[in-house]
Amino acid sequence: MSTFETSPHVLRPQQQRSRAALAKIVTAAEQLLRTKGVDGFSMAEVAEASALPVGNIYRRFRGKEELLQAIKYDVTARIESAVDERLALRQFRDISDLILRFAGATCDTFAGDETLYRALFSVQTGSSAMDRIGASGRRRIFSRYREALLPFLEGVAKDKAELMVRVSFHIITAAILAKARASDEALNDLSWTALGDEFGRAALAYLEANLDSISKRG
Template sequence: MDRYEASPFVRRPVQERSRVALARIVAAATEVLVRKGDDGFSMAEVAEAAGIPVGNIYRRFDGKDSIVQAIKLEAIRRLEDAVCERLNGQKFAGPSEIVSEISAILAEISERDEALHRVLYSYPMLTPSLRAIGLAGRGRVFAHYNNAVSGFLDFLPEKRRLSVIGFSYQIIVSSFVSKSRGDDPILLEMSWSALAQEVTKAATGYLKEAA
């Protein structure tokens, strides 16, 4: 919960009881968001689920939008942490291993947080503020991926190398977002691990052909 306390969308608690209250609010808000989606998400619903007065929530958040923003930012940070831990400083034999690793990470986290991601990546959630959080997070994760892959493609001109790596990254990420969103029946029929395998083949094949 420490990162929620430091979130730019949260008024930072000072006392221990305030930290406990924040934890209850976030847990309740996440549960309501998963259960009711954006349309049914309200401060009143969160307060009821948390068992605290609505006024207590406003001590920590400006409103329901800031709660959702904090939840989305934390979901992205969990993914970024996993990518950073498993890509940075690791020795890979080639780009295919890196693609396989990042696809496996996305599969694990997408499966674990499937219900939450379904809401966070849904079309009603594509507000400018939430989209900005998503794009910034996608950019940070790409930086880890780019650093890992670049050394294997250093024979390419810098601009071409960045373009090739960027497009392979889009193949990976867009596939997982599409399945999370539930807008592709073919992807919906796949398990997360099966999607990781197919994405690895597609992105690795592109890297080989493009290079």
């Protein structure tokens, strides 16, 4: 379910006709990002692609930046939803199952619409507002991950357990963001499935090494 009708980045439509226009605008804008990237993205291009007057676009968005923010807000919500769905049941076979579910949920979401996500997470679209949207979503996703992982770290000192949660989360998400931004050539040719599997296992190895070390000291 999209967030556009309730998004803080959209001048909210009140009538069914207005909601239909909003859907056309968003669909056209996302398709432009997929096909032309940020360089080919403008309010005039969105108006042409949606077959609506440019004034209709400005009645819903104050400008290009607000439209991009609304789309990033929505795709961030898609990642959150995917993580929620994979972690909601809480019936994990073991810590490995949890970690690989989390990594898989995040990577599968990026893989499902890669060109759109690359455009929205690229350096070109970077701004303080866009970064805040991403950071806010990342905090919420981290909270869900933390809540699921901490029960597996019972018996570990609180400060150490919190550190293990943060580092393992960073191992996975830093790799995902680096691939989305194409900022690390070593990851460019790696499929999303392989990335989720490999960095999920790297996070798992880190956790297991710490748990083994703590067990031996105990």
